[in-house]
Amino acid sequence: MxxxxxxxxxxxxxxxxxxxxxxxxxxxxxxxxxxxxxxxxxxxxxxxxxxxxxxxxxxxxxxxxxxxxxxxxxxxxxxxxxxxxxxxRDPYARELELYGYPECDALVVDDRAYPWHDHGWTSPDFADLIVYQFHVGVFSATDAHGRDRRAHRTAKLLDAVQRVPYLADLGVTAVQPLPVVEFQGEWSLGYNGTDLFSPEMDYCVDPQALPPYLEAVNDLLAARGAGPLKHEELAGQANQLKAFVDVCHLYGIAVILDVVYNHAGGGLDPQSLDYVDFPADPGGHNNAYFSGAGWAGGRVFAFGRPQVREFLTDNALMFLTEHHADGLRFDEVSVIDAMGGWSFCQEMTGTLRDRVPSAALIAEYWAEHPWLAVQRPPAGMGFTIGYSDRLRTAVRDVLGAVAGGAHAYAKIFRLAEGLRRPDHLEASWQAYHCVENHDLVLDMDDHRAPRIARLADATDPRSWYARSRSRVATALLLTAPGVPMIFMGQEFLEDKLWSDSPGRTDRLIWWDGAFGADRHMADFLRFTRDLIGVRRALPALRGEGLNVFSVDERNRVLAFHRWVPGRGQDVVVVLTLSESTLRGYRLGLPLAGRWHEVFNSDYYDHCPNPIGAGNAGAVPADGPAMHGFGQSAELTVPANGLLVLRR
Incomplete structure (x- = not known):
């Protein structure tokens, strides 16, 4: 029957x-x-x-x-x-049995069982996003005494959640972990997912090992006036991911989850959704979920089939609704497009915008016309934010040039190009910027671009040259138009490439250095935290107004004006990659009167810098017309330094 x-x-x-x-x-x-x-x-x-x-x-x-x-x-x-x-296995399974993968059962999950504490939480406006990217498996794990536990052990979501107060203090408004769904093996970047609805079990904690984690999570909840979780409310993998999101929200941090819809696997096992219905032609078009194409060692989804489109859209909706995620980062949308998924993207983004209008939908799209990712249909695919490599390429090119010495041609004009809003975007916040990311500085073939500190000085990533140039690069990212993204360790001058393998202890970011074992890393962390605070405090640094009004190649100076259209709130950013302090440097300013020096990167070298160069807190704009403005001021611009001036 x-x-x-x-x-x-x-x-x-x-x-x-x-x-x-x-x-x-x-x-x-x-x-x-x-x-x-x-x-x-x-x-x-x-x-x-x-x-x-x-x-x-x-x-x-x-x-x-x-x-x-x-x-x-x-x-x-x-x-x-x-x-x-x-x-x-059920391709829609919210959770898998914690043992024996891939020879394991799916579990029936009550998606209403987790007692959320984030009532009243509102996702940040897109223009207010400051994103921190990290990899769960190697990010952070400490024992009750604060000792590092990451060596030869995959870190957990409930380890990462214990860094949420640190991230809140840093000032970022969103976190973007690399993919957290089930993949083959104990460790991976996460872009080879096999069970897209189930959290990666190696990122989760066995119920028997849960008590110290439960205590830590409940301490975090109590610190925000929230009630405790019970053991059974944190025992499941789905609930552990929800607890991570919940705590982030209580500490003012949005969560953007990384999803991979261009392919699944490699390493799809016989019980996965590969050949889910055992077709008679296993090498052909009858494979229900997948086309005949491959990508990155896995299988490309059959975007033309309504049920496959529903599967992927349902997955996105699950994260945004059941898991309360604030946005999604879509991996390699270029591949989806190239493999016939253009209309799928339009259909999916339309559904997500209708159901969760506040969700940030971030497309990694590198096709010939990248702006099409964020244009609304029918012309575009309908994502809200799109990757841009313009600023990243400019910053890295200029750092490489100035590493050639004081007399090398710096190509400062490249920075001006990098600041410009990418073509055809309606708003600056539609551009997603970084100078480091998980792909770029990964210790793997075809990656291995140097981290900023080592790019700034390949011979000594702790030299004054490395420290000061790295401050300029990070400060430019955080004062530029667009949504900035910081990769783990960048905030405290980490110079090593990273690896997703917990066995590569030589590639783990060095928390002890940030917390005082390395003076320069601790100083850099304070610099980044304070600069993020300035960005959050000054609406002009998140606004649409931009005028690059001075590009001085001889002195390696760039100056640009930021403001909020219709409201003013004018800010001027001045930077130099000169190896000598520029004194009496005259610069046009948009308005007459007193301009306050609200940020000076030189302060953070041996912080507080006893010999820092600056402007005693303010300068008067009472000089002759210059740079298209009716007035100017004399400034002291510190060597390899950046100033933020506010009217």
């Missing part, structure tokens, strides 16, 4: 869903001859007849309702097709 169709309608979601008295199951396997569900745990036999699901030919789904199913119930599907048969 086939499974009951009670509670089953055309709107029944795919996967498992708890309803009154049990749970519904819906599994897409259009070419299968039969699909059973098994709750037996050990699969050494075929499921019994009453566990056979009912086929719905109009959609290709198999459905059934089972009474008595509760949260935590284990299950797998058994699929019989023309090309073979075997067990399959």
């Amino acid at each position: 086939a499974a009951s169709q009670e509670h089953i309608t055309a709107a029944t979601p795919r996967g498992s869903v708890l309803v009154d008295g049990g749970a519904t199951f819906r599994f897409w396997a259009p070419a299968a001859r039969s699909v059973h569900i098994s709750f037996h745990g050990v699969f050494d036999h075929r499921p019994v007849p009453e566990e056979e699901l009912v086929f719905r030919p109009e959609t290709g789904d198999w459905t059934g309702f089972f009474a008595g199913v509760t949260a935590g119930t284990k299950y797998r599907f058994y699929v019989v097709g023309d090309g073979g048969e075997g067990f399959k």
Whole structure:
């Protein structure tokens, strides 16, 4: 006798869903001859007849309702097709059994069970985003005594959550972990996901090891006036990801999750969604979820199939609704486009904008016309923010040039080009900028671009040259138009390439250095924190107004004016990569009167710098017309330094 169709309608979601008295199951396997569900745990036999699901030919789904199913119930599907048969994990599973992957069950999850504390939380405006990117598995893990636990051990989401107060103090408004869904193996960058709805189990904590983590999370909650979690409320992988988001929100930090919809795998195992319905032609077009194309060792999704588009859109919606994520970073949208997914992107972004209008949808799109990622359909794909490499390339080119010495041609004009809003964007915040990221400074073939400190001085990343030039590079990122993104360790002058392997202890970011073991790293951390504070305090640094009004190649000086259109709130940023302090340097300023020096990067060298060069807090703009303005001021611009002046 086939499974009951009670509670089953055309709107029944795919996967498992708890309803009154049990749970519904819906599994897409259009070419299968039969699909059973098994709750037996050990699969050494075929499921019994009453566990056979009912086929719905109009959609290709198999459905059934089972009474008595509760949260935590284990299950797998058994699929019989023309090309073979075997067990399959639920592609929509919110959680997998913590042991034995990939030979493991899916778990029925109650997505309403986590007791959220973030009531009243509002995602930041796009223009206010300051993003911090990190990799969960190697980011941070300490024991009760503060000792580093990362060596040869994958760090956990509940380790990362303990750095949330640090990130809040740093001042970033959003975090962007690399992908956190299930992948093959114990460690990875995360871009080879196999079970896209399930948190990576190696990033999660076994219930038996949970007590110290529960205490730490509850301390973080209590510090924000929130009630404690119970053990069972933190025991599941889905709840641990939710707790990470929850705590971030309580500390004023948005969460942007990294999703990969251009491909799945490599390393798709026989129980994955690969050949989910055992087609007779396993090498051809009958593969339900995937096209015949490959990418990065995995399989490209079949973007033309409505059920595949629904699968990926449902995944995005799950993160934004069930997990309260504030946005998504979409990996290699260029590949989706090249593989026939243009209309899929339009369809998905339209759905996400309608359902969660506040969500930041960030596209990594490197095609010939990158602005098409953020233009609304029909001309564009409809994402809200798009990657731009203009500022990154300019900063890195100029740093490489000035590393040639005081008399090298600095190419300061490149910085002016990098500041300009990318073509065809309606707003500056639609451009996503960085000078370091997970791809660029990864210790892997075809990557290995130097981190900023080592690019600034390849011979000594702790020299004055490295420190001062790195301050200019980071300050330019944080005073430029657009959304800035900082990669883990950049905020405290980390100079090593990074690795996703916990076995590469030589590639872990050095927290002890930031917290005082290295004076220069600690000074740089204070510099970054204070500069982020300036960006957050001055609306002009997040506004649309930009006028690069001076490019002085001889003195390696760049000056630009920032303001809020219609409101003023004028700010001027002046930087030099001259190796000598410029005294009596005359510069035009937009308005007459007194201009306050609200930030001086030179202060942070041996902070507070006893011999720092500056302007005693303010300068009068009472000199002759200059640089297109009706007045000017005499400034002291510190060597390899950056000033922020406010009217």
